[in-house]
Amino acid sequence: MYNDDMEDGVKRKINRVEVNGIFYEYLEAVLGKPYLKKLNELLKDSVYKGPEYEFEINKDKLYTFEQLNQMVQASPKELKEALESMSVVKINDKIRLLDFEYHFRVLSYMLKLIDENSWQLDEIDYEQTIDTLSDLVPREILSDLFDKYAVESQIVDGLQLYRYDEHKVCSFFAKVLLHDAGKFNLDDFLQAWRESVPEGMNPNEEMLYGIAIIDRKAQPNIIWALDESVLPENITERFKILFDVKEKWTVPEISPYVKSLTTEKVDVHALLAKYARASKMNGIKYYSAKHGK
Structure with missing residues (x-):
């Protein structure tokens, strides 16, 4: 049913409709938090321990960034940030977790070159690092770890040089010392920590935030590992x-x-x-x- 009317010279049509119900509840899409537990589950079978162990890996359980982004509840930006906080490398375009012991071995090779080449801490040569160690470690691993730990420092004769991020290096070496160590005498730990990092780097307790707990009520004071990821x-x-x-x-x-x-x-x-x-x-x-x- 309708009737016609004129308003300001424009013909208007009015329709009669029947209301069958009123809805008071509705669904709304809202921005949620990324669900990263699934990411750890997907990557747990991807651990890279070195080329000699690759025969153990199930290639069907290796994923590219794009595949992970389809399976993990997170935006590309959130997924990228999560991966950057993890010990991962990219091999043949697949995202792989890096075995802790292998990670330590490769980083130690890289840091040892500082003394062998008499470099200052801010004079690290990328090409020389990769070329020198490529017979021991795949170039993809070296390149990814260099990107993880090194930052640009200065340009000398047109060559970009780097320095290793003191906080990241010292924090990782703290993890190495605390790995499977249980509770550690704090004074002994601090001494071992200072001796383990490259000369010129200065560990401090702020570098332990998020990876270890210090108990100063205990006598003697103690420290033990507690990683946020667990x-x-x-x-x-x-x-x-x-x-x-x-x-x-x-x-x-x-x-x-x-x-x-x-x-x-x-x-x-x-x-x-x-x-x-x-x-x-x-x-x-x-x-x-x-x-x-």
């Missing part, structure tokens, strides 16, 4: 574990352990405000469990 994705469970292993945390100490749980709208401080209790000691803010044990 913690549960559930926020409540993660905070429970963190406050079980260490009663009080500063923001810099706890941030690496909860940063992956943040969103564009909820940062580390917002998470701490919700799941932890703040207190001050000697002018320093600490966070502890929301409810006392």
Whole structure:
């Protein structure tokens, strides 16, 4: 049924319709957090231990970046950032986890060239590094690890030189010392750590944030490994574990352990405000469990 009317010279048509129902609930697509646990599951069978072990690998379980992006709930940018935080390399366009011991061996080869060539720490030659070690290590591995650890430093006679990132190198060597070590006397660890890194690099405790726990209540003081990647994705469970292993945390100490749980709208401080209790000691803010044990 309709009737015609004129408004400002324009013919208007009015239709009668029947309303069958009103919906009060609806589905809306919203931006979610990346689900990276699936990434670890997909890569667990891809571990690269060296060319002599490649016969053990199931080639059907190796994936390119594009394939991973189809299977993991994450944007390309989020996936790229996640992979950059992991020990991975690209071989024949496939993303591979790098075996911890093999990673240490290759990085040690690279750092040893500093002394062998009498280089300053900011005078690392990329081409010479790759050419010298390519008989021992595939060039793809060398190139990927160089990109991971080296940053541009200076240009000499038209040649771009590099330096190794002190924080990344020292943090990795701390992981090596703590790997399967259990609880370690802190003073012994710090001495071994200083002696293990290239001369001129200076380890400090900030480099341990996100990879180790220091207990200064114990006598003697002790340290042990705790990597962020082993913690549960559930926020409540993660905070429970963190406050079980260490009663009080500063923001810099706890941030690496909860940063992956943040969103564009909820940062580390917002998470701490919700799941932890703040207190001050000697002018320093600490966070502890929301409810006392």
